[in-house]
Amino acid sequence: MYREIMGTGKRAHASWARSRTLSGLDTAEGSLRSTGQAKRYVVTSVSIRTGSVSYEAQVGTGLIDRLGELVRPVLRGTACALVADENSARHFGVRAAESLQAAGFSPVPITVPSGERAKSLAQAEATCEEMAGAGLDRKSFLVALGGGVVGDLAGFVAATYHRGIPWISVPTTLLAQVDSCIGGKTAVNIPAGKNLIGALHRPALVIADVDALATLPPRDLRQGYAEILKHAIIRDASLFDLLAGAGAGDFVELVRRNMVIKAEFVAADEREESGTRALLNFGHTVGHAIEQAGHYEVLRHGEAISLGIVAACEVSVRKAGLSEEERDRVIAMLERLELPTRLPAEISRAEIQKALPRDKKFEGGRVRFIVTPALGSARLVGDVTTEDIAMAVEQL
Numbered sequence: 001m002y003r004e005i006m007g008t009g010k011r012a013h014a015s016w017a018r019s020r021t022l023s024g025l026d027t028a029e030g031s032l033r034s035t036g037q038a039k040r041y042v043v044t045s046v047s048i049r050t051g052s053v054s055y056e057a058q059v060g061t062g063l064i065d066r067l068g069e070l071v072r073p074v075l076r077g078t079a080c081a082l083v084a085d086e087n088s089a090r091h092f093g094v095r096a097a098e099s100l101q102a103a104g105f106s107p108v109p110i111t112v113p114s115g116e117r118a119k120s121l122a123q124a125e126a127t128c129e130e131m132a133g134a135g136l137d138r139k140s141f142l143v144a145l146g147g148g149v150v151g152d153l154a155g156f157v158a159a160t161y162h163r164g165i166p167w168i169s170v171p172t173t174l175l176a177q178v179d180s181c182i183g184g185k186t187a188v189n190i191p192a193g194k195n196l197i198g199a200l201h202r203p204a205l206v207i208a209d210v211d212a213l214a215t216l217p218p219r220d221l222r223q224g225y226a227e228i229l230k231h232a233i234i235r236d237a238s239l240f241d242l243l244a245g246a247g248a249g250d251f252v253e254l255v256r257r258n259m260v261i262k263a264e265f266v267a268a269d270e271r272e273e274s275g276t277r278a279l280l281n282f283g284h285t286v287g288h289a290i291e292q293a294g295h296y297e298v299l300r301h302g303e304a305i306s307l308g309i310v311a312a313c314e315v316s317v318r319k320a321g322l323s324e325e326e327r328d329r330v331i332a333m334l335e336r337l338e339l340p341t342r343l344p345a346e347i348s349r350a351e352i353q354k355a356l357p358r359d360k361k362f363e364g365g366r367v368r369f370i371v372t373p374a375l376g377s378a379r380l381v382g383d384v385t386t387e388d389i390a391m392a393v394e395q396l
Contacts, residue, residue, distance in 0.1 A: 041060060041061060041062040041063070041066065042060045042061045042062075042252060043058055043059070043060035043063065044058075044059050044060060044252065044256055045057065045058055045059070046059065046256060046259040046260055046263060047263070048182060048183075048202075048206075048263045048266060048267070049263075049267055050202075050266060050267050053202050055202060055203060055204055055205055055206070056205060056206070057181070057182065057205075057206035057207075057208060057259050057263075058070060058205070058206065058207050058208065059177075059208045059210065059252055059255050059256050059259065060208075060209065060210065060252055061209065061210055061211050061252065062209065062211060063207050063208070063209035063211075064092050064095050064096055064099065064170065064207075064209045064211070064212065065095055065099055066099060067095075067096050067099040067100060067103075067143075067170065067207060068099040068100045068101070068102050068103025068104075068105060069099070069102075069103055070205065070207055071100070071103065071105070071143075071168055071205065071207075072103045072104070072105075074168075074204050074205045075141050075166055075168070075204060075205075077139045077140055077141055077166075078104060078105055078106050079105075079106045079108070079135070079136055079137075079139070079140040079141075080100065080105055080106070080107050080108065080136075080140055080141045080142060080143055081107070081108050081110050081127075081130075081131050081134070081136055081140065081141075081142045081143065081154075081157075082096060082097055082100065082107040082108065082109045082110065082143045082145060083110045083112060083127060083142060083143065083144050083145065083146075083150060083153075083154040083157070084096075084109070084110075084111055084112070084144075084145040084146050084150060085111070085112050085113065085114040085115075085118065085146045085147070085149065085150050086111060086112075086113060086114045087114050087146070087215075088145045088146035088147070088150065088172050089109070089111045089145075091172075091212070091215045092145060092172065092212065093109060093111075093145070096143070096145055096170070097109060100143070107143070108130075108131070108134040108136060110127055110130050110131070112127060112150065112153065112154075114149075115149065115296070116149055116189070116291070116296040116301070117296060118149050118150075118153055119149055119152055119153050119187070119188045119189045120188055120189060120190075121188055121190065121197060123153060123188070124153060124156055124157050124160070124188055127153070127154070127157050128157055128160070128161050131157075131161060136161075137162065138162035138163075138165060139165075140165055141158075141165055141166040141167060141168065141204070142154055142157065142158040142161075142165060142166070142167040142168070143167070143168045143170060144158075144167060144168065144169050144170060144203075145170045145172065146170075146171075146172055146173075146176075147171065147172060147173035147175060147176045147220075148171070148173065148175055148176040148179070148180040148181075148301065150176075151169055151171060151176055151180055151181055151186075152180065152185075152186055152187050152188065152195070152198075153186075153188060154167065155167055155169070155184070155185075155186030155201055155203070156186040156187055156188055156197075156198055156199060156201075158186070158201060159186050159198075159199035159200075159201030160199065164201065166203075166204045167201070167203050167204065168203055168204060168205050168206075168207065169181045169203040169205070169206045169207070170206075170207045170208075170209070171206070171208050172209070172212040172213075172215075173212075173213070173216060173220060173221075173224060174213055174216070174221055174223075174224025174225070174228075174251075174255075175220075175223055175224040175226075175227055175301065175302050176224075177208040177210070177213075177224070177255045177258075177259075178224060178227050178228055178231070178254070178255055178258035178259065178262070179224075179227040179258070179262060179280075181203070181206050181208065181259075182206065182259055182262040182263055182266060183202075183262060183265075183266040183277075184200050184201055184202030184203065184266075185198065185200060186198050186199055186200070186201050187199075189296075193288075193292065193355070194288045194291060194292060195288075208255055208259075210251040210252050210255060213251055218338075219300065220300065222302070222337055222338050222339060223300045223301060223302025223303055223305075223306075223339070224302055225243060225302070225337045225339065226283075226302035226303070226305040226306045226309065226334075226337075226339055227258070227302065227305065228243060228254070228258055229243060229306075229309065229330070229333060229334065229337070230280075230282050230283055230305065230309060231258050231261045231262070232375070232376070233282060233309070233313075233330065233372050233375055233376070233378065234279050234280070234282050234370070234372065234376075234377070234378035235261050235264075235265075235279075235376065235377075235378075236257075236261060236376060237375040237376035239257065239258075240329075240333060240375070242254060242257070243333065243337065244333075244336075262280065265277050265279065265280050275368070275380045278368060278370065278380050279370050279378045279379070279380060281370055282309070282312055282370040282372065282378055283305050283306075283308035283309035283311070283312045283370075284305060284308055285308065285312075285356065285367060285369060285370075285389070286307065286308040286311040286312065286352070286356070286389060286392070286393060287301075287304040287305040287306075287307060287308025287309070288304070288308070288355070289352045289353075289355035289356045290304040290307050290308065290343070290347060290352055290355075291304040292351075292355040293347050293348060293351035293352045293354075293355050294344070294346065294347045298344055298346050298347055299340070299344065299347075302339070303339060303340050306334050306339035306340050306341065307340055307341070307342075307343060307396055309330065309334065310330070310331060310334065310341050310392075310395075310396060311389065311392040311393055311395070311396060312369075312370065312371065312372070312392075313326075313327040313330050313331070313372070314327070314391070314392035314395050315369065315371060315384055315388055315389065315392045316371040316372045316373065318388065318391075319371055319381065319383065319384055319388060320371035320372060320373040320379070320381070321373050321374075322371070322372055322373055322374065323374075326374065326375050329375070330375070341396075342396060343393075343396040349390075349393050349394065349396075352393055353386070353390055353393070356386060356389060357386075367384060367385075367386070367389070368380055368381075368382060369381055369382075369384035369388075369389070371384070
């Protein structure tokens with residue numbers, strides 16, 4: 001159910017130099033200016049409930065300006081780290097910090113580099129050092145403001161700082177809003193592979209402001225569609241129709257529907273013990289290997305997953321009975337969304353093959369591979385070989 005709340009939408013002029021607590025943030029313009037216009041807030045909630053914990057995801061418009069009031073009923077502490085990457089800090093840092101301050105919190109801004117390389121043990125250590133230097137303790141909490149990289153890194157920091165402190169996820173990219181912000185998976189990368197060091201640490205609250213999507217470059221927005229298409233393939237084929245009109249679609253509803261799908265998988269298999277949650281990795285075995293083969297520089301995460309989806313569909317045709325017509329429908333949708341379906345020349349297929357066994361989904365030298373027998377369904381199988389995957393990669 002939607003709730004519409006009328007707010008003034010007015011903010012006083014706020015210089016970055018005005019408050020020392022804001023000095024860790026960056027901006028392109030140096031200040032915020034009052035618009036003098038009323039703004040309509042739209043909020044809808046998605047409940048994430050597992051056997052061990054439950055929390056809410058708030059989805060809507062104008063939510064970053066209401067961050068403090070949304071957090072206040074959930075957490076009692078006052079001191080918090082406001083962790084953002086360079087892009088998120090520039091666009092939303094002051095607004096988020098001022099909203100937290102207005103609600104009685106004392107945010108400590110911490111800016112981390114943008115991009116996948118920020119997901120490292122070195123950056124996690126540096127972030128913890130900043131938090132410790134600012135006097136944050138076990139009664140403090142953390143706010144992760146940014147895309148999936150920020151959520152993974154900051155969530156991992158929250159999971160380990162003082163053996164675990166609460167955290168709030170504020171995803172600002174479509175990719176993060178529809179996928180990574182739900183479920184509590186946090187991690188950093190090491191040279192041996194992606195997300196190999198991590199912890200399951202659920203946020204106390206998720207706040208997804210779809211207004212933030214207007215700041216994304218087209219390429220960054222498009223990569224989020226890859227995860228939405230993944231959800232369509234493994235659970236809800238009707239999302240194909242919603243994606244077809246995504247350019248002018250209702251992002252609140254699009255994000256909400258995908259959060260519900262992700263939450264259902266998480267609730268059914270919180271720790272990936274039954275294999276149900278593993279279905280969310282459709283396309284990711286090859287996608288992660290492609291990212292690593294490109295040294296996390298050639299493709300965005302969603303672009304690599306797009307290619308992984310194509311490869312997984314090829315495997316599904318051979319091993320699960322997926323029709324060639326449905327495979328072609330997936331490829332046509334990816335192309336319509338301007339996502340890659342052919343491997344860039346800079347990425348070596350041999351390097352992809354080397355990276356594959358490092359994926360977390362390899363167990364005892366065998367891969368647990370997710371296939372789709374028909375759009376809207378998926379299953380985990382153990383009879384897919386590295387040769388099967390290599391043949392699919394050759395088709396990219």
